[in-house]
Structures are given as C-alpha cells and as structure tokens.
Amino acid sequence: MxxxxxxxxxxxxxxxxxxxxxxxxxxxxxxxxxGGPADAVARHRARGKLTARERISHLLDPGTPFMEIGQLAAHDVYDDAVPSAGIITGIGMVEGRLAMVMANDATVKGGTYYPLTVKKQIRAQNIARENGLASIYLVDSGGAFLPMQEDIFPDEHHFGRIFRNIAEMSSMGLPQIAAVMGSCTAGGAYIPAMCDETVIVRGTGTIFLGGPQLVQAATGVVVDAETLGGADVHTASSAVADHLAQDDHHAIALVRAVVARKPAQPLPxxxxxxxxxxxxxxxxxxxxxxxxxxxxxxxxxxxxxxxxxxxxxxxxxxxxxxxxxxxxxxxxxxxxxxxxxxxxxxxxxxxxxxxxxxxxxxxxxxxxxxxxxxxxxxxxxxxxxxxxxxxxxxxxxxxxxxxxxxxxxxxxxxxxxxxxxxxxxxxxxxxxxxxxxxxMGGEQAATVLSLVREAQLHKAGRSFSEEDRRTFEAPVRDAYERASxxxxxxxxxxxxxxxxxxxxxxxxxxxxxxxxxxxxxxxxxxxxxx
Missing domain, CATH: 3.90.226.10 (2-enoyl-CoA Hydratase; Chain A, domain 1)
Incomplete structure (x- = not known):
C-alpha cells in the first residue's frame, strides 16, 4: 500500500x-x-402569535447572523421535554447595534421557568453586561415552574437575579427593552416593569403579579386576564407599559424603533x-x-x-x-x-x-x-x-x-x-x-476507583478478582463517557x-x-x- x-x-x-x-x-x-410539541405550536399560532424563533428572525436586521447561546440547554435533563430550556437567547444586530435577545418560548410548557431557564437567562445577561450590549426581552411566560420552586426562587443566582441584572445594566447605560407578547405573571412581571421601555400586545399580552386564579383564591373576586392586566390597563391606567402594539409584528417594529433612537454602532x-x-x-x-x-x-x-x-x-x-x-x-x-x-x-x-x-x-x-x-x-x-x-x-x-x-x-x-x-x-x-x-478521563477514573475498592476489600480480608475489576470498572467508564x-x-x-x-x-x-x-x-x- x-x-x-x-x-x-x-x-x-x-x-x-x-x-x-x-x-x-x-x-x-x-x-x-x-421547540414545543406540534399541538402547542398550533395553539400558539391560533392566537395570532409568532413563535419565539420567528420573533427573533423579524427583530434582527435582515441578512445579519444570530449567535445563539445555550441552544441545547435542558436537553434530556428533566422528566419533561424542555427544548432550549424554554427560552431562546443569543446575540444579533438590531438597527445597526449588537443586542442580547431573550425570547420565552410559550410552546414549551407555556414558557414557564425551570431552573435551567433561569440559569440560561442570567448567563445571557452576564454576556450582555460584559460586552456592553443592549438587552431585549420578548416576554411570553407563565412564570416559575412551581413544582421546582426551591431551585428557582430563593438563592443568589435564582429568579431575583434577573431583575437585579436589569436594574444594574440600566444604571450602566445599557438599554433594557421589553415586549410583552403573551403572559407575564407573578415575579416575571418585574421584567417589563423594570425595563427602560416596554411594549405590550393588545389581546395576547398580559402583566400581573397575581393571575386570575390567585386573585380569586386570595380575594374571592372573579376577573378575566384581559381586565386584570391586559394591554389597555397597562398603557392607559397603570403605565406599566409604554407602547401599545396591535400584534407581534407591530410590537417588533416598536422595539426596533426604540433601539433606533440611539445612533447605530456597527462592529468595529x-x-x-x-x-x-x-x-x-x-x-x-x-x-x-x-x-x-x-x-x-x-x-x-x-x-x-x-x-x-x-x-x-x-x-x-x-x-x-x-x-x-x-x-x-x-x-x-x-x-x-x-x-x-x-x-x-x-x-x-x-x-x-x-x-x-x-x-x-x-x-x-x-x-x-x-x-x-x-x-x-x-x-x-x-x-x-x-x-x-x-x-x-x-x-x-x-x-x-x-x-x-x-x-x-x-x-x-x-x-x-x-x-x-x-x-x-x-x-x-x-x-x-x-x-x-x-x-478526569473515564478510564483513569475507573482505574482509580477500582484500586480504592481493591484496597478496601484487601483490608477486610476479601479478594478482588480480574472479573470483579472489570465488572466494577465498566459502569464507571460508561457514566463518565455520558457525563463528559x-x-x-x-x-x-x-x-x-x-x-x-x-x-x-x-x-x-x-x-x-x-x-x-x-x-x-x-x-x-x-x-x-x-
């Protein structure tokens, strides 16, 4: 040869x-x-809404790249399928300026926040802070996934850190802009409330600290979501939102207009x-x-x-x-x-x-x-x-x-x-x-652990044959290969x-x-x- x-x-x-x-x-x-299952996507579209990835595509300047962050987050981590951890994050060009875009995917468990959803959004915010980027939040979320609240709510890098980051980045002069394009519930309501400017979509966008069910449980009052926290309430009465949009396309146009108020900053x-x-x-x-x-x-x-x-x-x-x-x-x-x-x-x-x-x-x-x-x-x-x-x-x-x-x-x-x-x-x-x-590598880990096991058995007066060694080492190697x-x-x-x-x-x-x-x-x- x-x-x-x-x-x-x-x-x-x-x-x-x-x-x-x-x-x-x-x-x-x-x-x-x-993204989410086909029936969830169909329900989403039936409400006249774009998907999270479609929203990002319309938001970005035509022909410019999107550097996605954490695309594979939460893959096979939870018992439920949570593609991309239920939120799409990445860096793209909007009106000639680089921005970090964070878009909840309501087709994935209603856009609720799992622990990795929180971690992913905080990671995106940290990248924005370190690189001096504007942040754009396309909000469509049912809030925290309640069965896992202890892994979402109370700690230093849990849900509250998202809001702290918004405040700190705003204080640094990094624009914080939100478009409420679906539910925005409980603590999540602080995302649009804390951003520099907020857009809300009539008929689909809602903001409230306590949803209709919680209001009924706490006060006995029965109220629908639109009356409680819809676009008309928050643009005409509460001033939680600044701009009223008729649909997703209009909301994206309004967000782009907000970004465009500052001069474009093309990449050097x-x-x-x-x-x-x-x-x-x-x-x-x-x-x-x-x-x-x-x-x-x-x-x-x-x-x-x-x-x-x-x-x-x-x-x-x-x-x-x-x-x-x-x-x-x-x-x-x-x-x-x-x-x-x-x-x-x-x-x-x-x-x-x-x-x-x-x-x-x-x-x-x-x-x-x-x-x-x-x-x-x-x-x-x-x-x-x-x-x-x-x-x-x-x-x-x-x-x-x-x-x-x-x-x-x-x-x-x-x-x-x-x-x-x-x-x-x-x-x-x-x-x-x-x-x-x-x-360490799986082979090294298996060898080290088997030597430890052999020493333990030897001290107890028991043998450790070659067959025992192979039986012991195989699952260690498999576990390391999977986790690495x-x-x-x-x-x-x-x-x-x-x-x-x-x-x-x-x-x-x-x-x-x-x-x-x-x-x-x-x-x-x-x-x-x-």
Whole structure:
C-alpha cells in the first residue's frame, strides 16, 4: 500500500469517527430548534402569535447572523421535554447595534421557568453586561415552574437575579427593552416593569403579579386576564407599559424603533486586513482522531483557523507541550494558548508569561483545550508543578482582556482550570462535538476507583478478582463517557454552544469583533508564588 493510500484510508477513518461524535449533537439541535410539541405550536399560532424563533428572525436586521447561546440547554435533563430550556437567547444586530435577545418560548410548557431557564437567562445577561450590549426581552411566560420552586426562587443566582441584572445594566447605560407578547405573571412581571421601555400586545399580552386564579383564591373576586392586566390597563391606567402594539409584528417594529433612537454602532472594522487561512476550514474535522485518546495536531488546526495560518510563536523551543503566540482571526488580533500535550512546569510558566504579555498589550486570549491535565509523579511534585500550575491559574483568573475558551479535544481536571474553563470567566465558551470534559478521563477514573475498592476489600480480608475489576470498572467508564459528552455539558450550560469545527472561525470572528467594541478593563494580577 502506498503512503498516499494509507493517508487516504486514515483520513476516511477519522471522518467516520467525527460523524459518530456529531450525530448526537445533530439530534439534540433538531429537538431544540423544533421547540414545543406540534399541538402547542398550533395553539400558539391560533392566537395570532409568532413563535419565539420567528420573533427573533423579524427583530434582527435582515441578512445579519444570530449567535445563539445555550441552544441545547435542558436537553434530556428533566422528566419533561424542555427544548432550549424554554427560552431562546443569543446575540444579533438590531438597527445597526449588537443586542442580547431573550425570547420565552410559550410552546414549551407555556414558557414557564425551570431552573435551567433561569440559569440560561442570567448567563445571557452576564454576556450582555460584559460586552456592553443592549438587552431585549420578548416576554411570553407563565412564570416559575412551581413544582421546582426551591431551585428557582430563593438563592443568589435564582429568579431575583434577573431583575437585579436589569436594574444594574440600566444604571450602566445599557438599554433594557421589553415586549410583552403573551403572559407575564407573578415575579416575571418585574421584567417589563423594570425595563427602560416596554411594549405590550393588545389581546395576547398580559402583566400581573397575581393571575386570575390567585386573585380569586386570595380575594374571592372573579376577573378575566384581559381586565386584570391586559394591554389597555397597562398603557392607559397603570403605565406599566409604554407602547401599545396591535400584534407581534407591530410590537417588533416598536422595539426596533426604540433601539433606533440611539445612533447605530456597527462592529468595529478589523485593525488588520482579514486573510483566508492557509488551508480551508472545511478540512478541520478530518484532523480529529477517531480515538479520543490521541492528540489533535494543534499546529494543523491553527493553519485552518488563523489568518494565513500565521502564528507569531512565543518561546517555541521552551515548554513545548503548550503552544503560545499571537495571530489574527478575521483581521482581529488574538493571543493563542493551545495544548500540545500534558502540562509540565515549563509549559505552565511559559503560558503564564504569555498571558501577562497579552494583558499588557491588550490582546484578547483564545484558549484551545486538548488536555488530560498536569504531569503527575514524585519528580514533578518535588519540582513544584503545583506552584507553577497555580501561577497559570492565577494569571488566567485575573486577566481582564477578553477571554474565549474552546474545547477541541479533552479538557480534564486542573488542566481545564489552567486553560480558562467555565469557572474562570471566558466571555464565550464552546465545545466541538468530539470534545469531552470531566474531572478526569473515564478510564483513569475507573482505574482509580477500582484500586480504592481493591484496597478496601484487601483490608477486610476479601479478594478482588480480574472479573470483579472489570465488572466494577465498566459502569464507571460508561457514566463518565455520558457525563463528559458535549450534549450533556451544553444541556447544563457548562458551555455556551457546541460548534462544528468548520464554523469555528466564523464564530470566533464575531466574538472578537464584539470584544473589540466592548469597554476595556485594567488587569491587576495577584501574588505569583515564585
């Protein structure tokens, strides 16, 4: 067999492996986009209402992209199906300005808030705050899902945080605009009541702290929803709403008019001439090994991601298991921190220094994860690998340049922390369909736990055969594989999106453009243990 034929066969095998990885993601996406069941959609339309995704489509400037956040949220998490956690959130252009759009999906359990609905909306608000975006709320919700109230109502990052965020962002001069296009009940009534300006649709929009049933239970008075809190009440009597709309289309036009009062703010032009990558991005998936234990060829990925494939590498000959350097994506400068093997002390020190340089020069950071963790062993512990790793975690934690994180392979344990995992404040975090994340790999976890089990049995004077070991380890591996999958992670909002490799460059270009328009922040590092 010739070398060329061997490479072709290997490439075909890799492609098949990637298709297997992405199949579950594609299924979850179709479920999310479909929204609620067909009968719920039919009832929604019978009331003359657009669906949540249709509302967003009409709201956005024609021909502009929509960067959806949390599309797979709540997938297979609850006993009930709650596609996209019952709320569509994402970033789009409205009247020439970037805005965070949050649209309740009333076809999903009447738009009621599950715990992940709350988490998703707060995540969207945090992105809006950090990037200086206006927030637009397309409200159509029955309020909190009462059977799970203890996971929705009382805590610091539960329902009340949504309203606090509205107040704080308004105080920062970030527009808060609501359109009430359906129910807006109980605590949810504070969304339109607290926004800077509010539109309400006649005949379908209602706002009340207590619905007709609660009013009857509390006071004995029987009243219908329109009389209690309809559009005429709130535009003519209560002044909770500012603008009366005749239907969804009219409401969207009014929202766009409110946004248009401030001058358009187009995304800043890239400071460098955009150039195509060295190789087409369409070839990215072919670089992903079928076996997730094999390392992804990082430099080949960069040739398909960076403008002209160019990386001005930092300390290329030192700490070679991590690649650091500056390049550009779509003409926007970016500092790359990319794994190329397990992290050693030298790797951590090199990356720490590079993060410092990017902060000093105000260059955004992109972390590309393919990491099993830090090197372990007596020699490395004695060399202070925990101290050197802590320097990198410190630098990543306190860096105030825009940070973006993308899992292209594994992202395990402390390696995830050092590479700007979710806890370390990336402005956006994505994951490829082949990527995996957990405290450690399933194989390692199964081995560690079986060794612990063997020691326990040995202490009790009992045996632990090879068959016992296999029986014990199999469910551990299965559980770790399920919980480390991108759909599992995205369903719980551990990442903002699952991104196909060929779409990565476009996704990052929009992210970097958005960051270029956001307010600058000064970095102050903590104490580095020397």
């Amino acid at each position: 010739t070398g060329a034929a061997s490479m072709a066969d290997e490439g075909a095998a890799i492609g098949r492996g990637y298709e297997r990885h992405s199949e579950a993601v594609d299924t979850a996406r179709r479920t999310a986009i479909a 032009a890239p400071p460098l001439p955009p150039r195509e990558p060295l190789h087409p991005a369409s070839g990215m998936a072919a670089l992903i090994p079928s076996d997730g234990r094999l390392r992804i060829p990082g430099r080949d990925i960069l040739e398909r991601l960076l403008d002209a494939g160019c990386l001005d590498e930092y300390r290329a000959r030192y700490g070679q298991t991590i690649i650091c350097g500056t390049g550009a994506i779509g003409g926007y400068p970016v500092g790359i921190v990319m794994n190329d093997g397990v992290l050693f002390s030298q790797s951590a020190q090199k990356a720490t220094n590079f993060v410092e340089l990017c902060c000093q020069r105000d260059v955004p950071l992109l972390f590309l994860h393919d990491i099993s963790g830090f090197m372990v062993g007596q020699e490395y512990e004695a060399d202070g690998i925990a101290r050197h790793g802590a320097k990198l975690v410190n630098a990543v934690s306190t860096a105030r340049v825009p940070k973006f994180s993308l899992l292209i392979g594994g992202s395990y344990g402390a390696g995830n922390f050092a590479m700007c995992g979710r806890a370390f404040g990336p402005r956006l975090m994505g994951m490829w369909p082949n990527a995996r994340t957990s405290v 999958h991108p759909v599992y992670a995205a369903a719980r909002l551990w990442v903002d999106a699952v991104i196909d490799p060929e779409d990565t460059r476009e996704w990052l270009t929009l992210a970097l453009a958005m960051a270029a328009a956001s307010p600058k922040q000064e970095t102050r590092f903590g104490v580095f243990r020397m």
